[in-house]
Amino acid sequence: MFITNNVSRSQLSSLFASLGETQWTNAELAVEQIWFIAACRQIDRTRDTPIAFQRTLFLSRADQILALLGTDIQVQTAYIVTPRHVNGSPDWKMEPLTNVWNAVEPDRKHRFTHVFETRSGHLYSNSRIPIEKLSLENLYLTLDSGEVGTRTS
Secondary structure (H helix, E strand, C coil), X not given: CEECCHHHECCCHXXXXXXXXXXXXXXXXXXXXXXXXXXXEEEECCCCCCEEEEEEEEECCCHHHHHHCCCCEEEEEEEEEECHHHHCCCCCEEEEEEXXXXXXXXXXEEEEEEEEEECCXXXXXXXXXXXXXXXXXXXXXXXXXXXXXXXXX
């Protein structure tokens, strides 16, 4: 989750934002947890000549990447952003995300959690259970194939 407040509302918002949108000069992360960046391409077909433009989305949940599939937004690259207590380093890390797996926690057989795989092979999860104790069930989403953003199950 991201926090914004009216002090951070851009004065240019009224000039450049679309109806219903507000532009902000900054946002705060509500909790030090995993979040995502999606680099996307969108085609505006409302004009006589369609125009493609780039968008960068900050997302607090992996299912928001999945929700983009089937829309007019094409996810070109997705990144996972992990805090130091998750990635084991002294600082935040941003890594290209390749796969999202459904996994089962040993004590919760009917509840899935996600395991996130990066291009370098690192695995992360929001679960309190160590990754090595999670059982990977199936590939939920792949983002590093010929077709970026393929739902697999």
